[in-house]
Amino acid sequence: MSLNSFEKYATKSIRQGLFNDDVEDALSEFRKLSFREWSNSSITKCQHTSFANKVDYLFSELHRTTPEDEFFKEEIKNLFKFSSEFTHIGYISTFFTSQSGSQPIFGGDKSPYLPSTENFSELKYQILASCINFIFKVYVPSMKICVDKLVKGDSSRFIVGDFNNLISMLEHGMKTRNNNYYFFVCSSLIGSQDTIELPCICGHNNHWKPPHDNSELFCMGCGSSYNILALEGDPGYIITSNGPVKVIGSTVPDFQDLPFEKQQELMQKVAECNADANSN
DSSP states (O other), X not given: OHHHHHHTTOOHHHHHHHOXXXXXXXXXXXXXXOXXXXXXSSSOBOXXXXXXXXXXXXXXXXXXXXXXXXXXXXXXXXXXXXXXXHHHHOXXXXXXXXXXXXXXXXXXXXXXXXXXXXXXXXXXXXXXXXXXXXXXXXXXXXXXXXHHHHOOHHHHHHHXXXXXXXXXXXXXXXXXTTOEEEEEEEXXXXXXXXXXXXXXXXXXXXXXXXXXXXXXXXXXXXXXXXXXXEESSOOOEEEETTEEEEOBTOSSOOGGGSOHHHHHHHHHHHXXXXXXXXXX
């Protein structure tokens, strides 16, 4: 059924790569069936006809039975209901504001915004987050099971390996998105003509260019917000719970470039700071 829907919009280049004579014959045979025959015919079977039934079946097959999984399962069902209703209702400009007419304009560090824009953006973000979670928690693992059943030998292992890499990438992206990060920067750099490099934990390296506008303090890769802590002089390293961190703009080398003895010395200071904090 999915292949039949996909084929209707497939471009010539996609058709040439995916649709051979056997696939075309199978589709021709499928199209002879009426809608009511899809669930039980000589060539098709479908025991789970509703979206909710399909979701329950997939979660069961993937052994997703924790309370967190149950909550996410209901979230997916609710998203489907919302999408269906929204499609039938149509796009209504007052849907997110509850009233028509002019709106107040709110100000912020990054830009002004309207209540309707803010609400709509939040809604889009929630839907996008749910969809990405569904892809790496349910959809891709389901594809792995299909590959194990349909593809034999090394080809199966290669494909499943690619799927695992995709799951890891999406899962890491969801964990690192939309967070708040702090950077220690020499105050002399801010307002200078130098570009300040702000590497994010998601792997994206952001370039904070002059005149160092605060509206640009976010990650282009994951959307996380950045906070700058400006320090006077040449402070070198800051001792944090994650270990020594070089203050951006300091003349000292990066921690990993220090001789082993110097690294040990700094780590000893970290241990002492942690011990003092625990004793207090």
